[in-house]
Amino acid sequence: MMADEALDSGLVSRVFPDKDNMLNAAFALAAEISSKSPVAVQGSKINLIYSRDHSVDESLDYMATWNMSMLQTQDIIKSVQAAMEKKDTKSATFSKL
Incomplete structure (x- = not known):
């Protein structure tokens, strides 16, 4: 299967022209994910x-139970506060796992 066919089939969400572009996008996505609450990221996974x-x-x-436990952290409050202040969530200090 070629890349465009995999994209059309929904097996991949993006196709890149070369390895460097793919790695740059992967690192950018990893940086974005790592800026989020570790509790939320791990819970989602x-x-x-x-x-x-x-x-x-x-x-x-199961998800309802997880959501109840996630509400026990201050991460939601910090995320909402950052959004209301139009700040990047990277400025927030989230709970540790």
Whole structure:
């Protein structure tokens, strides 16, 4: 399968002209993800993996439990505050895992 076919099929979300452009985009995405709350990033990953192997109802229950625990951190407040002040979330200090 060629890159354009993989893109059209939804197997990939982007196609790059060369390795350097691909690596630059990958590092930019990694930097963006790393600027987010570690609790939210890890929670999203865990929920996606769980949902892959369970029913919709089970996954929604599991996600609701995770969301309740995520609300216990100050990360949401810090993210909203940064957005309201039109600051980058990189300026916020998020909770540690």
